[in-house]
Amino acid sequence: MKRKYVMALDQGTSSARCILYDRRGRQISVAQKEFRQIYPKEGWVEHDPMDIWSTQIGVAQEAMLKINATYNDIDSIGITNQRETTVVWNRHTGEPVYNAIVWQCRRTADFCGELKEKGLESLFREKTGLLIDPYFSATKLKWILENVEGAYESAAAGDLLFGTIETWLIWKLTDGKVHITDYSNASRTMMFNIRNLQWDSEILDILDIPKCMLPKPCPSSMIFGESHSRIFGGPIVISGAAGDQQAALFGQTCFSEGEAKNTYGTGGFMLVNTGQKLVESKHGLLTTIAWGLGEDVYYALEGSVFVSGATIQWLRDELRLLDDAAQSEKMARAVPDTAGAYIVPAFAGLGAPYWDPYARGAIMGLTRGVNKNHIVRAALESMAYQTYDLMNSMAEDIGDAIRTFKVDGGACANDFLLEFQSDIIGMSLCRPKCIETTSLGAAYLAGLATGYWENTDDIISNWQIDRAFEPGMDEERRKELIEGWHKAVKRTLEWAE
Ligand SMILES: Nc1ncnc2c1ncn2[C@@H]1O[C@H](COP(=O)(O)OP(=O)(O)O)[C@@H](O)[C@H]1O
Numbered sequence: 001m002k003r004k005y006v007m008a009l010d011q012g013t014s015s016a017r018c019i020l021y022d023r024r025g026r027q028i029s030v031a032q033k034e035f036r037q038i039y040p041k042e043g044w045v046e047h048d049p050m051d052i053w054s055t056q057i058g059v060a061q062e063a064m065l066k067i068n069a070t071y072n073d074i075d076s077i078g079i080t081n082q083r084e085t086t087v088v089w090n091r092h093t094g095e096p097v098y099n100a101i102v103w104q105c106r107r108t109a110d111f112c113g114e115l116k117e118k119g120l121e122s123l124f125r126e127k128t129g130l131l132i133d134p135y136f137s138a139t140k141l142k143w144i145l146e147n148v149e150g151a152y153e154s155a156a157a158g159d160l161l162f163g164t165i166e167t168w169l170i171w172k173l174t175d176g177k178v179h180i181t182d183y184s185n186a187s188r189t190m191m192f193n194i195r196n197l198q199w200d201s202e203i204l205d206i207l208d209i210p211k212c213m214l215p216k217p218c219p220s221s222m223i224f225g226e227s228h229s230r231i232f233g234g235p236i237v238i239s240g241a242a243g244d245q246q247a248a249l250f251g252q253t254c255f256s257e258g259e260a261k262n263t264y265g266t267g268g269f270m271l272v273n274t275g276q277k278l279v280e281s282k283h284g285l286l287t288t289i290a291w292g293l294g295e296d297v298y299y300a301l302e303g304s305v306f307v308s309g310a311t312i313q314w315l316r317d318e319l320r321l322l323d324d325a326a327q328s329e330k331m332a333r334a335v336p337d338t339a340g341a342y343i344v345p346a347f348a349g350l351g352a353p354y355w356d357p358y359a360r361g362a363i364m365g366l367t368r369g370v371n372k373n374h375i376v377r378a379a380l381e382s383m384a385y386q387t388y389d390l391m392n393s394m395a396e397d398i399g400d401a402i403r404t405f406k407v408d409g410g411a412c413a414n415d416f417l418l419e420f421q422s423d424i425i426g427m428s429l430c431r432p433k434c435i436e437t438t439s440l441g442a443a444y445l446a447g448l449a450t451g452y453w454e455n456t457d458d459i460i461s462n463w464q465i466d467r468a469f470e471p472g473m474d475e476e477r478r479k480e481l482i483e484g485w486h487k488a489v490k491r492t493l494e495w496a497e
């Protein structure tokens with residue numbers, strides 16, 4: 001008889017979540033806890049890897065306790081995680097040698113500039129599918145090796161291990177027995193060759209990174225090992241892992257070529273499935289691995305926007321224009337437009353398609369009539385304009401229309417945002433009933449490896465639409481608004497250089 005639930009561990013940038021799913025993809029128990037963000041200097045972002053571990057395991061135990069589930073009720077564990085974030089720890093003691101350097105951290109911008117000046121961009125692009133940017137793990141890892149006393153020597157002697165967050169969690173869950181990464185996470189490190197699915201020796205040489213510290217790359221859905229009995233009272237199989245954006249694509253059941261999703265969370269991430277073919281972008285998008293399933297590897301094109309819903313958080317916490325994020329919808333609807341104001345939320349530079357680590361945020365087009373409702377509306381609209389830029393680049397790169405466009409993430413609860421989004425891209429989009437697609441994707445990957453779900457067809461029927469949004473804006477207005485956005489973006493580029 002099948003066990004009752006699959007456990008998804010969703011280790012996000014600001015919180016750890018655990019959700020227990022049943023076979024129909026329903027959430028049976030949920031627990032969540034935020035953890036500390038560390039900002040040691042301007043533009044630097046860190047997490048304590050022990051906080052990551054303890055909050056993650058805490059919410060897993062809590063989710064089980066809430067429904068009195070035991071390890072015997074859980075079929076398997078799937079892990080999904082904030083990607084690129086880099087942890088280095090001692091393989092003997094399990095102690096991290098430094099805080100996790102978070103994907104948002106810009107500390108290696110100058111070093112990335114040097115790599116670009118050496119003309120290495122096309123080599124990295126060809127092998128890893130990525131651009132050279134501080135966003136990815138490789139230069140973060142190099143920074144740790146160079147700046148933590150004795151780290152390079154210990155790593156070269158085989159005493160230190162590197163991992164992105166799923167690697168760290170699997171290593172901790174298995175009590176140090178399993179050191180692996182899944183292809184989707186590996187493809188975000190800027191060290192992984194997405195063509196031959198190996199760590200790339202030439203890149204490791206360029207960066208002087210000892211190969212012995214890297215985890216073994218594996219498909220995203222397979223039995224990796226089992227959790228130590230001490231943690232849940234008995235062992236549970238760990239059989240799924242994927243970066244959170246790829247997991248969301250999977251959870252949205254975008255299994256076929258041309259199917260796309262956009263996630264409106266802290267950041268914004270649009271991915272389109274390109275099937276088993278690797279598509280190179282001419283517009284600043286990333287070629288990335290969507291997942292490895294059985295013998296097959298699926299690829300995606302991705303547009304990553306560093307700040308999306310976080311703009312609303314900023315208006316709430318720093319400018320105090322609103323008390324909670326949901327209020328933004330009412331405020332935006334209280335005015336007919338932004339009165340010409342634009343917000344470009346380049347707080348952490350700009351990601352795709354601009355890739356400028358030195359861009360900085362701005363509010364532009366202000367006149368005396370602009371009030372807080374206009375500013376809040378401009379913030380929501382900026383989330384849609386950024387997605388428009390990604391969608392546009394994507395359509396040109398794949399030389400074809402995007403067939404379906406599904407949305408998810410915390411901010412997609414905002415109907416105003418999705419109405420405006422549909423107007424600006426001039427196409428319809430769908431919001432599913434379950435917008436927790438990230439954790440659902442991780443659960444699916446785990447349950448497919450154990451036979452909890454037979455195959456992807458078994459899963460597709462779980463996806464249910466909540467609402468479709470249709471475009472209604474006239475073409476002239478659309479063009480005018482988009483032109484204004486691009487004019488505003490231009491003014492923010494290379495600001496901090
Ligand atoms: N109704 C809403 N309207 C606009 N933004 C929202 C709304 N609800 C949440 N957000 C924003 O979405 C983000 C949270 O989304 P979530 O998917 O939980 O984030 P993450 O997984 O990246 O931590 C926050 O930045 C918040 O400001």
Ligand SMILES: O=P(O)(O)OC[C@H](O)CO
Pocket residue numbers: 011012013014081082083084103243244245265266267304
């Ligand atoms: O934790 P999230 O949802 O903000 O996602 C972070 C991304 O994986 C970074 O690439």
